[in-house]
Each structure stands twice: as C-alpha cells, then as structure tokens.
Amino acid sequence: MQNFEEKFKNVKYKPFTRQQMIDCIEGRGAPRPGVAFGTWVHLDLLSEDKQEVLKKLYEEYPEDMQEFYVVKPSVFGKEGETYTWCDVPNADPSIGRTKKVGVDEETAISWETYRKISKDVPDINYPDMFKNAPEEDGRYRLAWMSDGPWTSIWRYRGMTNSLMDLYTNPEDVHDINRRVLRFHKAICKRGKEEAHIDGVAFGDDLGMQRGSFISPEMYREFYFPYHKELCDYAHSLGLHVWMHCCGDCFNLIPQFIEAGIDVLHPIQKYTMDEKQVKETYGNDLSFWVGMDLQRVLPFGNEQDAINETRFLIDTYYRPETGRTIFTVNNRLEDNVPIENVVAFLKEAYRYGSEAGGKKDE
Template sequence: MKTVPFTRQEMIDCIEGRPTRRPAVAIGTWIHLDQLSEDKQRRLEKLYADYPFDMEAFYIKKPATFGQPGDRFCWCDVKDADPHIGRTKSVGVDEENAISWEVYDQITPELPDPAGVDLFEGWPEDDGRYRMAWLSYGPWSRIWEYRGMTNSLMDLYTDPARVQSINDRTMRWFKEVIDQVAAGHRADAIGFGDDHGMQKGPFMSPKMFRKFYFPFYKELCDYAHSRGLHVWLHCCGDAMKLLDQFILAGFDVLHPIQKYAMDETAVMEKYGGKIAFWSGMDLQQILPFGSQEDVRQEVHHLVDTFYAPQKTRTIFTVSNRLEDNVPVENIEAFIQEVYAYTEGPTPAAADAGCTGA
C-alpha cells in the first residue's frame, strides 16, 4: 500500500468542509472492472491495492424496468408493455423504453416494492471507510425511462399531474430504501444520478426545475439527513443555472463539474465551499485520447482549481463511467498523480521504502 485511505471521519470532514490532509479520491461507481479487458482488470486491481480509495460505493439492487402482472420488483407490471417486444426497427437510446400514459396509468400504484428483496446483495463487510449506497436513477431520469426524452420534455407542459405522480413514486421508493439503509446496513450516504445538463445548458429552465424537481430534492435531502445520511448527486452536462437550487435543496456532494460543458474556475469562484465537489477527470477528450502527460497536467489543473490553496470539500474521480477505450496507463497516471501532487509519500509509503507515485 502506497497510500493510507481516509477513515470514515476524515471523509466526513472532507465533505462537510473541515481540513483534511489531502483531497479525497473516491472513484465510486464509475469504474467497473468486470467490463474492462482482462489486462486492464489485473493492472487496475494492482493499482487499487497500492492506492485504496477513500470511499466504498455499492449498488442498491435495481428493480427491473418491465415485468408482468404479479411482479413486485419492477417499475412497470403491465402485461407485455415492454416496447422491445415485437420491435422491428432501432430507436434512440433515450426512447427505447417509451410507453404511453395509457400504459403508465395501469401500473400497480405501490411499485416498485422492495419487500422480500435483498437490496444489499453482495455488500462487503464494513472496513472502516466511508460507505455510499447508490440508488441509480432520480425522478428526471425516471420519467424519460418511462416516456422517452422527447415525450418527457413535452410532458412537463402537457401532463404536469402525471409528472408529479412519477416524482411521488420515485420518492416513495427512495424513502423505503433509505429506511432499510438506516435500519441495519451501515452506510454514510445515498447517491443517485439525474442528468439535468446538456453540453451547453440544462434541459429545462430554472423556473421549470423549481416547479417539478426542487421540491423532490429538498424533501429527499431533508429525509436522508434526518436519518444521518449525506446525499450525493450525479448530474452530467452544464447545470450551472441549477446549482443554486441544488445547494438550497441540501445536496452535500455534486458530480462531475463536467469539463467542456462547465467552467470549473467560474464554478469555484461562485460556489466554492457551499457544496462538496466530486470533481471528475474528463472522459470526453483527455482520458481516452490524451497522453499520460496531458492527464498529469489536467490533474494539476483540477487540484489547483478545486483544492489548492487551502480549499476543502474536494473529492476526485472520473467524470462518468469509464469505458474500455481509455488506455490503462492514463487511468494509472490520473490516480497516481492526484496523490503525488497533493500529498507526496505517506508514512505507509515511507515505511515500505517507497518514494511516492
């Protein structure tokens, strides 16, 4: 081991703005080793052993998108509602599950129902690090999973009551999961994704967001905080116009502050210290196509922007799910350079005769 991971309390201090010995490094749910080539898996397993992350993140078992009548752990139990059945032509990924409101209105009201399901299957024992339960989709992602992106944008105007019903269904599911987390599965946070940002702005105006999604987020954050949990939000794209509302709602951590969509310096100048930034290394250009030196220079930019000098509430990761097109050398350069640039050799490294990354 070349670095010593944060204790649970050190990670809490980082998120809540108290001084820490370096920024946190918490990859979370963004690197799935089983989806990478075997060579990358072996090299990254070695990397993780040398540089153990400051957080463990675990997926909550996800309900199926479609089921049949009688299925309880799904989002839609209407007979043969899955539009994949009988489909003869391809559609866009954001439309592939789209159903009509007529079908939606037939879904059993209390679904998905987690009763009798082990939501925490495969979770390892607590090793003293900070732990996050990842709940997958939030309410905005949930509506376009039901309706498709094109319909969903129109639904905000034409069917606000049904949009609210989806928010209510999602809230009930989230609260049931939070209750189970708090009842016996030691975790410090919940996290989920809701991609409100496009490359050059949000999908909806701040006014529309305030009407449909701010109340959901505020209620959720208040509920999670009442059970002793932080709330982490993943939001791709340019969400600058929504950050005030994210902060007011009570989110503790925001990911990724996406390069080429958001101006990291402008974000820090306006919002630094008001929320923890789970800052993501760029996956559009730098990690997949840059050199190792490009990666190291970008690490310096991220650290200088989000952490140094004397800035807190900073956690580093990648900007989204890492795919197999990223050279493993660039992943290694990213993780090693974060430690080398912010910490240097730790006591553990010195004891082992190491000189740093």
C-alpha cells in the same frame, strides 16, 4: 467488521477513515483530496489486461470510501413481480417491435399504460436490496440508488416525450416523481439500518453540453421539491446526498444547494468553467470532481493526464476545507488508455498529498 489498520497496513497511501471523509464533505478539512472511482469504473466492461492493471493498482492505492449499487428494480416485471418499475403485463414495447428506435425511446410507454402501474411498486421491502453492500472496513459507505426523478421519466416515456410532458401532462410527471421519491426514501431508511451507509447517491442528468435541459423555473416546479424532500429526509437520518448531473447545470446549482445536495458530480469540463464553479459555490457544496472522458483521458497521453490532475487539484482542493473527491466524469470505457488512468490516479494521491502539506512517501 474488518480492522481498518490491519487491512490497510501495507498500502502506499492509507485511505480516509469514515470520519475523515465526513470531515472532507462537510468542509472541516482533509489532508489531501479524496479519491473514489467506485461505481464509475466497471471492471467487467474493460479488457482483461486493463482489469488486471486496475486490480493491482487498487491494492496499492485503495479508494477513500466503499461504494456499491443498491439492487435495481427491473424496468418491466414478470408476472407477479413487485420489485419493478412497471408491473403491467406485456407493457414492454420491445415485444413484437420490428423497427429500430432511439436508445432513449427503447422502453417508452404511453401514459395510458403508465396509469395502470400499481401504486406500491417498486416494492420497498424487497429483501435483497442491499445484497451488494461490502463488509464494513472503517471507510465511508455510499449507496448508489436508481436514477432520480428527471432521469426516471426517460425510462417511462423517452427523452423527447419527457420534455413535452412537462407541458402536456404535468400531474403525471409529478406522479413519477412521487414514485421515485418513495423508493429513494425507503433506501435511505433501510440503508442506514441494514447496510450502515453514510450517504446515498443518485443521477439526474439535467445538463446538456451547452446549458440545462430545462429552465430554473421548470426545475423549481417539477424537481426541486422532490430533491429537497429527499435531502431533508436523508439529513434527518444523518446521511449525505450525492448527486450526479452531466453537462452544464451551472444555472441550477443554486437550487441544488438550497435543496440540500451535499456533493455534486462531475462539474463536466468543456461545459462549465471549473474555477468559476469553485469560486462561486465552493463554500456551499463539495465536489466529486470528474476527470474528463471526452478529450483528456481518451485522446491525451500520460503527461496530459498528470497536468490535468494538477489543474483540478489546484482549482478545487483547499486543505483547510477539503470538499474535493476525485473520480472520472462518467463511466470509464475501454477506449481509454489504461496508462492515462494510472497516471491520473497516482498523481491525485501524490500531488494531492503534497498540496495537503505532506511529503512523498
């Protein structure tokens, strides 16, 4: 394990310790909002000049936690492969495909094919599951799992079919949910033991630009039980559960809280009212606040990014509780001016520290 003080002795803003992040998430206060871009910024997807800017920036402004991806199972396994979501030979519908299909339909298989998948895949004992885990350095450690049950059904059936399946094949939908839950619970257990993680994260994009994909009643029937069982299990191990949910999920947040979700990302701008969300649920939930990637960062200027950062801090952050960590609201793409990203990150630290009662360094 690296020495925290030694590693970060020359940075502009010292990152949170593990305990400070835990306190921030659990509402015991934080000296400033947390900042953790992590898995939402894939450097290899950006141009080389932008990569260099961000690498230098991270050296001066290190993130407040260590995030990494659990190695994901393949969608369609090769013969004999067990770390896969589908081990049925030649099940990949792209084999022999001559016509283009929608991106959400690229891996869609029939229920007949799905029912042939072995019950024990993905292999929960896969030895390299945590090979991406960085060396411990005293910061909070978050492991990103594969998609949650709702997003996972798209992988098997495509989005259009998935919406119909809730009505036509409910038992098959529950079978997918149980398969995903089995895998996620194994990640929790092994992640705690092998990678010394503090939290797990998954994505279930239940929101659209206007409203949720499914009603609260449908969520209650098909997804709440699995989210709750995951949260109960993770909490029994001392882990937090972080959930990514794009779009407008306002009508589902009460059930997210009941299920035990600890941190919600991104509270997407232009789909939900940030102040309403904070005022309604800020005592029961922490927010991994996502800076807007639809309008502000890609099409605004540096001052727009600074102004939006201040708005988000004023809206979400309270020094006495914390409960606020900043990132972008989805994967950072190369169309975003790097100057805007830098302005956002620097202002999150500067203005956030000021809001927490500290002076500029």
